[in-house]
Amino acid sequence: MGWRRFLGRARADFDHAREFHAHLALEIDDNVARGMSLEGARGAALRKLGNTTLLREDVYQMNSIGFFETLGQDLRYTARMLRKSPGFTVTAVLTIALGLGANAAIFSFLDAVLLKPLPYPQPERLIAVSEKPPGFDRNSVAPANFLDWREGSKTARLCASTGSWLTMTGHGEPQRVQARLVSYDYFDVLGSPVAAGRTFLPEEGVPGNDRVMIVSYRYWQRHLGGDPEILGKSLTFDGASYKVVGSLPAGSWYDRHPADVWLPLALTHANASREFHTMQVFGRLNPGATLAGARAELNGIAARLAAEYPKTNKDWGVTIDLTADRVVGDRLREWLHLLFAAVGAVLLIACVNLANLLLARSAARERELWVRLSLGAGRARLARQFLTESLVLSLLGGVLGCGLAYSLKQALVAALPPFTLPTQVVVTIDLSVLAYLFAVSILSGILFGLAPALAAWRQDVASGLNQGSRGSSGGVSGQRMRSALIVAEVALSFVLVATAGLLIHSFMRMSGVDTGIDMNNILTMQLPRAMDRNTDPAREALVMRQIRDSVSALPGVIDAAVTSGMPMQGWGFGMPFTVPGHRAASDGAGQTCGFKIVSPSYFHTLGMTLRTGRALAGTDVADSPPVAVINQTMAKRIFPTGNPIGQRVVIQRIVTGKRELGARIPWEIVGVVADEKVNGLDDPDLPGVYVTFDQSPIVGVGLAVRGRGDPSRLTKAIQMAIWRINRDQAITDIKLLEQIKSESTAGNRFIMLVLTGFAGVALLLAAIGIYGVVSYSVTQRTREMGIRAALGASKAGLLALALRSSLRLTALGLAAGVLGILATRTLIASLLFDTKPAEPSTLAAVAGVMAMVALAASALPARRAASIDPSRALREE
Amino acid sequence: MGKRTKPPFSGEMLQGTLDLLILKTLALGPAHGQAVATIIERGSGDFLQVEHGSLYPALYRLEERGWIASRWAVTENNRKAKYYELTAAGRKQLTEQTSSWDGLVRAMGRILHPAKE
Secondary structure, eight states: OOHHHHHTHHHHHHHHHHHHHHHHHHHHHHHHHTTOOHHHHHHHHHHHHOOHHHHHHHHHHHTSOHHHHHHHHHHHHHHHHHHHOHHHHHHHHHHHHHHHHHHHHHHHHHIIIIISOOSSSSGGGEEEEEEEOTTSSOBOBOHHHHHHHHHHOSSEEEEEEEEEEEEEOSSSSOEEEEEEEEOTTHHHHHTOOOSEEOOOOGGGGSTTSOOEEEEOHHHHHHHSTTOTTOTTOEEEETTEEEEEEEEOOTTSHHHHSSOSEEEEOOOOTTTOOSSOOOBEEEEEEOTTOOHHHHHHHHHHHHHHHHHHOHHHHTTOEEEEEEHHHHHSOHHHHHHHHHHHHHHHHHHHHHHHHHHHHHHHHHHHTHHHHHHHHHTTOOHHHHHHHHHHHHHHHHHHHHHHHHHHHHHHHHHHHHHSOTTOSOTTOOOOOOHHHHHHHHHHHHHHHHHHHHHHHHHHHTOOHHHHHHTGGGOSTTSHHHHHHHHHHHHHHHHHHHHHHHHHHHHHHHHHHHHTSOOSSOOTTEEEEEEOOOSSSOOOHHHHHHHHHHHHHHHHTSTTEEEEEEESSOTTSOOSEEEEOBOTTOTTTSSSTTOEEEEEEEOTTHHHHHTOOEEEEOOOOTTOOTTSOOEEEEEHHHHHHHOSSSOOTTOEEEEEEEOTTSSOEEEEEEEEEEEEEOOOOOSOTTSOOOOEEEEETTTSOOSSEEEEEEESSOGGGGHHHHHHHHHHHOTTOOOEEEEEHHHHHHHHTHHHHHHHHHHHHHHHHHHHHHHHHHHHHHHHHHHHTHHHHHHHHHTTOOHHHHHHHHHHHHHHHHHHHHHHHHHHHHHHHHHHHTTOSSOOTTOHHHHHHHHHHHHHHHHHHHHHHHHHHHTOOHHHHHHTO | OOGGGSOSSOSHHHHHHHHHHHHHHHHTSOEEHHHHHHHHHHHTTTOSOOOHHHHHHHHHHHHHHTSEEEEEEEOTTSOEEEEEEEOHHHHHHHHHHHHHHHHHHHHHHHHHOGGGO
8 A cells, every 4th residue: 555645545536536426427328328317317327326425435445544544533533532521631641640650660770770781891791709608608708719719710700809998198087988909900801991091900919019099980079179180190098109090980880889999909829818708709701601611610629729728618619690690689679579569550550440430431422332333333443442542541641651750760769778779770761761661551551441442342232222321331241340440459459558568567577676785875986997007906906995985084975885896787707616515516617606896895885785794894905815705696506505604615816907817716705695686677696706806906996985865966076086096097987876777777668668659659549449430330320329219218328328339349359459468478578577478467457448448439429329319310310 | 455345245256357357348448437337237248237336446456556547538428537448567467367267267167067078
């Protein structure tokens, strides 16, 4: 079918009309010639020629691009219909826009986090390499092992990196600078080059040559004033001078990385530890190499190392993943899936609502349908008309949803707790999100247009005319479809609201969990210090003791304590341990405990409860016998029956100022303290050991201060007290312990709030849906109600009558919803804290709320029905 | 495309038949639509009735294919009418379709009246 003919067909049609006219004239001539009267000749000719208009239409159709042709008609008709009922149009478009917008917003996260490739060339060749200690799968890597892997591997080029910090002094208050120590070829292996200058040279990966740095664009702009001449300049940190050799691209993933500067990792066999597992190792597979090949090779090397260094490497293997699979944590993945399922449900509910709205409307349009059907319109054509209408609605909703998606995405990104998303991820509403939005718009248009289209398809002219003005959609089958939709809607909203309820329940359980600590009035801060300097342990211990003493002597301070890990932020160290004479813990491998280095004042400052024995004391110093306080979990696990006091736990020393372990020494257990929540509120309690700072001095600790009343007002005084002792000490992360607690649950709270928002929308939509269906059926039954009222039915009786069916449907929906929750419980079980995935109390509460909402939504129209004036109702028909 | 353009006896052969008859009629000389219909009807001894609902779509189809051409002219009765005539391509088409029609008729005959062989 040619476009030219399509376009020229108006002229052609005129031509045809003339031709038929001529035909008629010729036919009449012939008939007259055969002896007919003019009248008779004319009649015969007309009969023979038939309906010329129809013929013209047929020919016209021949020349048309039928689908688009009728599409144009349908669209014009749709536009007219929608303009005629703006209330309906606005409701429908808003509903669908809500569903689509929420969907696209969450999809943009899903797309950015899970679907888009990492911003490196050939990301599928990048691997993440971890050590596999006995008992679990992935552990950071000991530098010496990394060196051996790197030298032995022919399948991949391996790189290591680790976090560190520097202190910039001499410019006002000492500033902490986050540094990333990386193998010299890190940038090349990633394939993520510098913007200016150069990357590191091989010889810079050697101690002594490593005073060079590459700065991130963010740090360069914010802290170096965007100095255009920065390359080649030297910056001084911790008294050493670093030459800037490169800068990283603006707006790249580096800018979202916590590190400000990148330094070469100066690692040799001479300075590499096999005991301290501190490195993140990744690599790029060599051409031709496979993941399986790399796994086999590195595990072979690990086995050789295990044989060579049984003390440190016995039973340690290697786990290799694709980097892409490790960038996104399981938790984030689960949350994203949950949110995506939630917005999917919201969209479905919106579709169900619209299907109901459209069904009710098509019932109101039955007359129009019969007329069109009896005039010869095809059923398919009518069904298509309805689909066109719903598609127009959903596409309009999609356009509006686009804006909604953008704002929602912006809001979510802004509200997201920091570092929730991997640094490589940028969430944008881009072409793929728009394509998704478009596809989902079409799909949902078809979905909610299906019900009315089917109804139109099944429309029966004869029965329609027989039913008079009552309408077949008001009849049994239409009613049934609407009821089924309401049940589905209630069930879906129940699942969503119940999930939100469970998350709220879980969050409350988590927030209310006993931390083992008196959280009130505690201010915390970090006192970072650079590693790898020639630290004198005794001096370090002295300085920290002075700092603690001077802070705790401040007016308004009850006590202060130094610690290697703040509550809910980890132990500081995890150490293998043995207990002589204890079978389970004597074998060396497989038993690790938390190792927290604190000042003796720690337990008092944080208000922890001593169970037995004594706390650490100021007399537990460098030259006195090493002592430890263990936590209750350790006491229960290792000494389930006996008395731990006086027992010894053998743990290696930590070499001050270095990432290295020293001699294996016995620590005498002097006390047992109640568990504190060490790794966040939802972490299970693990065995842990507390030792004094004097007996195990390290660099870089935190300071916790308990004040009388709000301790934030002490901040300045505390800083001054610290700087009186050490002028160059950087003080960072000053925050209340309460704040650490709320930050540790920020992710959970975020998801809970977002999901509750979606659940609220679902509930609202369900309420609107119920309201719509009840008010429709009440309108349909006006006459019946009128008769009942005339026959003496009481107002209450009528109200009950009107309410009965909606309450029955709600109950059915809730029952289906409970089944839905039971079916999906495995999905959310792992996301809940101390909450059963089908917690009866929560489900009951949610069902109660939904029943109330359903009652309220049906009560409005039902009251209208009950207060009907019989004489008016009967006269209406 | 349009569903209602189907001739009363639907089927490829019948439609093709009308096309062939039109070509044959026009081989005798140019004619307008009404004349084509009359010639076919008379020629078949009024056995074939040409539905105008089929005739004109068929004419336009043939014209579209370039087998016939049309122009407006005046009839002997001094009426304006659209005349159709065979093009060279149409003449070739007529020969081809005639021989394939003959082949079809022979083949049908052999099957329907095997005794004659």
